[in-house]
Amino acid sequence: MSIAASPSDDASLAARIDNPAARALMRRHRLRWWEALPWLAGIAFYFAFPDYLSFGCDLLVTILFALSLDLALGYAGIITLGHAAFFGAGAYAVGMLASYNVWTEPITSLLLAALAAALIGFLSGLVLLRTAGLTLLMLTLCTMALLEQAANMGHAYTGGFDGLPSLPIAPVFGVFEFNPLYADTQYLFALGVLFVCFLFVRTLVYSPFGQSLTGIRENILRMHAIGSPVRWRVLICYTMSAALAGVAGGLWAQTTAYVNLSALGLDRAATVLIVLILGGYGRLYGAFIGAVVYLALEHFLAQVYPTAWQLGLGLLLVLIALFARNGILGLGEALWRRYRAKRAAP
Amino acid sequence: MSEIRLETQALSRRFGALVAVQNMDFKLAAGARHALIGPNGAGKTTFINLLTGVLPPTGGRVLLGGRDITGLAQAGRVKLGIARTFQINRLFRGLSVLENVCMAIAERVGAARSMFYPAGKRTDVIDEAMQTLQTLKLADAARHRVSELPYGRQRLVELAITIALSPTVLLLDEPAAGVPSAESHIILDAIERLPENIAVLIIEHDMDVVFRFAKRVTVMVGGALFAEGTPREIESNPRVREVYLGQSPHRAAHA
Numbered sequence: 001m002s003i004a005a006s007p008s009d010d011a012s013l014a015a016r017i018d019n020p021a022a023r024a025l026m027r028r029h030r031l032r033w034w035e036a037l038p039w040l041a042g043i044a045f046y047f048a049f050p051d052y053l054s055f056g057c058d059l060l061v062t063i064l065f066a067l068s069l070d071l072a073l074g075y076a077g078i079i080t081l082g083h084a085a086f087f088g089a090g091a092y093a094v095g096m097l098a099s100y101n102v103w104t105e106p107i108t109s110l111l112l113a114a115l116a117a118a119l120i121g122f123l124s125g126l127v128l129l130r131t132a133g134l135t136l137l138m139l140t141l142c143t144m145a146l147l148e149q150a151a152n153m154g155h156a157y158t159g160g161f162d163g164l165p166s167l168p169i170a171p172v173f174g175v176f177e178f179n180p181l182y183a184d185t186q187y188l189f190a191l192g193v194l195f196v197c198f199l200f201v202r203t204l205v206y207s208p209f210g211q212s213l214t215g216i217r218e219n220i221l222r223m224h225a226i227g228s229p230v231r232w233r234v235l236i237c238y239t240m241s242a243a244l245a246g247v248a249g250g251l252w253a254q255t256t257a258y259v260n261l262s263a264l265g266l267d268r269a270a271t272v273l274i275v276l277i278l279g280g281y282g283r284l285y286g287a288f289i290g291a292v293v294y295l296a297l298e299h300f301l302a303q304v305y306p307t308a309w310q311l312g313l314g315l316l317l318v319l320i321a322l323f324a325r326n327g328i329l330g331l332g333e334a335l336w337r338r339y340r341a342k343r344a345a346p
Numbered sequence: 347m348s349e350i351r352l353e354t355q356a357l358s359r360r361f362g363a364l365v366a367v368q369n370m371d372f373k374l375a376a377g378a379r380h381a382l383i384g385p386n387g388a389g390k391t392t393f394i395n396l397l398t399g400v401l402p403p404t405g406g407r408v409l410l411g412g413r414d415i416t417g418l419a420q421a422g423r424v425k426l427g428i429a430r431t432f433q434i435n436r437l438f439r440g441l442s443v444l445e446n447v448c449m450a451i452a453e454r455v456g457a458a459r460s461m462f463y464p465a466g467k468r469t470d471v472i473d474e475a476m477q478t479l480q481t482l483k484l485a486d487a488a489r490h491r492v493s494e495l496p497y498g499r500q501r502l503v504e505l506a507i508t509i510a511l512s513p514t515v516l517l518l519d520e521p522a523a524g525v526p527s528a529e530s531h532i533i534l535d536a537i538e539r540l541p542e543n544i545a546v547l548i549i550e551h552d553m554d555v556v557f558r559f560a561k562r563v564t565v566m567v568g569g570a571l572f573a574e575g576t577p578r579e580i581e582s583n584p585r586v587r588e589v590y591l592g593q594s595p596h597r598a599a600h601a
Contacts, residue, residue, distance in 0.1 A: 017473055025442075029464035208463070212453065215441075219439070221436050225436065226429075226507065227423075228421060
C-alpha cells in the first residue's frame, strides 16, 4: 500500500507507529524468553522422572487437548461441552487403523486422526454453530453422545465396551520403537507433537484471523457490522479445534496402546473444560498450567486421600470460580499488574 | 439534485400484526447530510436495520447506487460501503482502542483472512488505524481498553470503527445518545468534520443537532414517511410541529 511513499510520508508513518499502543501491537507476536520454559521443563521431566513418563504422556496429551479447546472456547467463544467427541474420533481413527493393521505409522496416523475429527467437526459445526448459548451446549453434548453410542454399538469394529487393546504402533521414523512397559519414546514423541501443534496454534492466534476470532468472542454483533463473515470464521475455527483435539486423541491411543469408550465420554469433556478454566482460557498457556495443576493434584490427592481426592479438586474449583474468574494465569497477571503499578507509583 | 447513493422503494417490515416500517420511499443523495427524525417507536432504528441488512424486509427494495441489494446480507453490504453506528455502543470492550479500529481495517482490506502471518507485521493496517484515531483526536487513548474510557470517548471509538470501513454511506443511530452534554460537542465536531463525499444519515432527537448538521430532514411517524424537506421547511410544517416539534417549539427556533 505504502510502497511508493515519499520520504515525508515515511517520517509521518514513523511518528504514528511510534505510539506505544502501535508498538505493543507490532511486538505482540514476538517470542518472549519465558516461552522456552515449558519446553525446557518438558525435557527436564524426561531426565528427572524416568519412572513417571507414562504420567508425563498423559499430561502432554491433556495439554494438547486443552489447547484445542482453548482455540474454540477461549478465542472464538464457542461454548462446548462435547469436545471429547473429537478426541474420541481421533483416538478411534488411530485405534481402528492400527488394530486391523491397516495403518500403523504414527505420524501419518495422527494426520488421519486430525482429518477424521476435522470432518466431524465441520459437519456438526455446519448445523450446531447456527445456535448459541444453552442450545449450542446441548447440541455439542448430543454430538458426543451420538458418537459414543455409535462406538458402543458398532463393536464389531470398535470393540464396543471393551475397546481395542494392545494396538500395534510402528516405530517413529521407522527407528524408535514404542515400548509398552517403558514410555520414553512415547513421551518424546508426544512432546514433539505438542510442540508442533502449539506452534500452529500460536501462529494462528497472533494472525489477523486469530484477532478476528477474539473480535467474535468480544462482540459478535459488531463483527457482523464491520463486514466479517462471522459464521464461516467460526466454522473454520471449530474445524481446526476439532482437528487438534483429534490429534490429542490419536496421541492418547498411541501412547497408551489402547482405545475405549472413555475417550468419548462426558467425563473427559468435562475434565478438559475444568483444566482450561483452572489454567485460564484465551491465554494460550492456560492449557499448560491447568493440565499440570489438575493432573498433579489428582495424582497427589489420590495418594493422600484415595477415597475423597475429588473433594480437594472441587474446593479448588470453587475458589477459582469465586476469586479468579480468569484462572490461575489470570490471577498471576492481575498480581503482576498490581505489583508493577505499585512500583511505578511509590 | 445530485446522484442518488441509497434508495428504498416501498420498503416495509412487519412484526406479526405490528407494521414497524410501512412503504418507505426514501432517497439518500451522495454526500448528503440527512437527518431522520420522529417520535419514539416511529420505526427509525428498524428502518436503519433494513438498510444495513440486519433485518430482512417483508416488502419493498433497497438500492445502492442503483443496484438491488435487498437480498444481500449485512457483511456484503458493508463491503459495498454501508457502515453504521449503534444507538448503544457495540465495541470490543476488552481490547484496546487501537485494536478496535484495526479489527475493522483488517476486515476491510482482507487481512483478516490470513492465518499464518502475524497481525503485528501488517503495519499498513496499524498505521491506518492510528491515522483514523488521529483525525478523531483519539490517538492519546489508543492503548487504553475501551472499557476504561469515559462514555463520550467510547462513542467516538464507535464512530472511529465505522469510519475505518471507509463507507460511502454512513448511518448514525443517535451518535450522541447517553453522552453527558458537556462531552457531546466532541461527537458533534467529529461528525461535522466527516469527509464530504460520504452520504450521512443521522437519527437524532436533539433538534439543535439536527438543524445544525442536516441539509435535509425526513420525518417518520408510525412507521411511515410523514414529511420530508429542508430543515426550514420541516420547521415551518404545521403538521410536523403538531406531532413532533410541538412539544418544544422554542428549541426549533434556535436554528
